[in-house]
Amino acid sequence: MPVYAKPKDIAVPGELLAEGQYAVEGAVFVIDRKVYAKTIGVVEIEKEKGKRKIKVVPLKKKYIPHAGDRVIGKVVDVGVTNWTVDINSPYTAILQASEVLPRPTDAARIDLSSYLSVGDIIVAKVIAFDFSRDPLLTIKERGLGRVTKGTLVEIDPAKVARVIGKKGSMIKLLRDMLGVEIIVGQNGRIIVMSEDRDKESLALLAIKKIEREAHVSGLTDRIKAFLRARLEGSK
Amino acid sequence: MKGEIKLLREDGTRLDGRRLDEVRPFKIEAGVLKNADGSAYIELGNNKIMVAVYGPREVHPKHLALPDRAMLRCRYSMATFSVEERKSPAPSRREIELSKVIREALEPAIFVEEYPRTAIDVFIQVLEADGGTRTASITAASVALADAGIPMRDLVAAIAIGKIEGKLAVDLNGLEDQYGGGDMPIAMMPRLGLITLLQADGVFSPEEVVQGIEMAEKAIKMLYEEQRNALRKKYLEIKEEVLGSE
């Protein structure tokens, strides 16, 4: 049962990675027990329950909404009973008045732009998406709502998991070392907030560095070293 | 005018020194444009072609969107200065037909069902033309699509087979195309062994059609390796840079 690819290989679409009965995950497809890469990505070979798992982590991808995802959106239109929100996806989202207003109200009687207007940045949650209709959002839960301070940075949605890290380890590292607040949207948008402008900028640089070097092992140590050097240098 | 130029030398080599089964010198680069989701640049002989891919993205107007898959749109365009005699900027009938056949050459490779109600746009700009632009465009467009992270079954590579003084030849340049005896562009998904573009003009015997396809397959497999290298290059360079400095 041969595996042709090595861990950390960059695979291109259609590349044959392995032949045989394997567990698979990520951007792969299987035909006749042959495992192929589906997009350009990094090959990972993990052991799951004693068996090998072939995984391809895409290096680039468009954000496809999933119910439960936290996303950072930008209001692009105000309607009579809802707002249209750009969530950095091929699918534009809808935020209905009922998912914003505190009490059931006759939305048609209110000027919605007094709550959210075009250009506003919001942290929201996807409540529903099936390809036949636009994704629906809510901002009614804790931690959701309009963002008024901080800096917005966009990275490729494929790299979001690396910014968060295994069990949140990377984002914890950034918070601990820099003392900044970071909100990560699954859609590749990240908000960094700090009283200290320099720390904010450093966080942005670190995030961009993570995006660029995500496919090279030893990332966590490199980020630690990068931040340490910059923090010491500024003293 | 035909037949007035001798395209083969005494020793059987072509005017540019190539053997009948040799492809012109070429290079492929991926990720060359900042704004596009994916991009690629190819030089094949004197051909210089840039391809940008945008998408999957929203379709405007919405009612044109396909409910169960992404629609693939393709525009092949030649710059006015790409050919000897300035070409009018308006899309010619040839460009319209090529846009269609190129789209049909790429579509079988893409998992369009994964992005319903969206569009994937492929924009091909020929900056300089010297024979075989449609096949070079397909080769570059596959790289641009993969560079954009679009899910694909396989890459698509393409080459044109022609006839020079009655003999089958691979990758005709502009001169050979003009004075040669036939032109057969072929695109294939090399791993799947599926032909996704096949056209011909001029005259070929049935045996020549079959043989031409075999010759093309060899060249296409070679192009595929370079497509692969082009896609991986930028990531491997970052890796080297990062690990090298430690």
Add this chain to the structure above:
Amino acid sequence: MSKHYSVLPTLKRESILSLLKRGERLDGRALDEFRSIKIETGVIGKAEGSALVRLGDTKVVAGVKVEIGKPFPDTPDKGVQIVNAELVPLAAPFFEPGPPGEEDIELARVIDRGLRSAEMIKLDELAIVPGEKVWIVYVDLYSLDHYGNLIDASGLAAVSAILTAQIKRWEVKDGEVNLLEETMPLPVTSVPVFVTIAKIGDNLIVDPTYEEELVMDARITFAINENGEVCGIQKGGSGGFTPSEIKEALSIALEAAEKIRPLLPTRN
């Protein structure tokens, strides 16, 4: 003309596939059989040549018109051949009025290349005053009823119109061109026959109907000249063919071409 997208019931494709497994088609034809072909020539009085072709229920009319004009600069002693095709709105529910779309253009260019590569019209016999005046031969195709395989029907219409066209004889006296009352046929060599084969699943079928086209994976058209040589190929549709399928399709096309060649009008 707008592109037609049909959320075609997969049921239809399934039923067509299961019939094909038994070697049958919806209309009872064999896999390598053309539909019934009816060719009428001389149907348009004002055209120099014309033909109406019925290929099953598909109907295409071709008209040949000639006029005297300038040759192309790089072929000063040759006549000019221009092929145009239009899929007119009356031909199908989804055709919309407007300038030629990609399908009209592809159709015209495929027919043009097939004619040109077969060298059907002897363009070098159509120079009147070399470098200045030559015959321009327009072959215009109108698809009147689209029930599948417009390419092969258009091919039959085009060649039939050309074979039966009559142009005025001419003489050049003191640099002046005089058209005479006497007519002559257009000078013609090898006649190309177009054969289109559709791939549905693993099956290759000749002359797809409209319904078969909606479910097909891809199609391939071969233009075959009188010597059994290939003078044109065009693959269409968003699927693909293996090299051995191409080989098989070619051999099917060669046989089918020779079966329908006798139906063409004889040269004038």
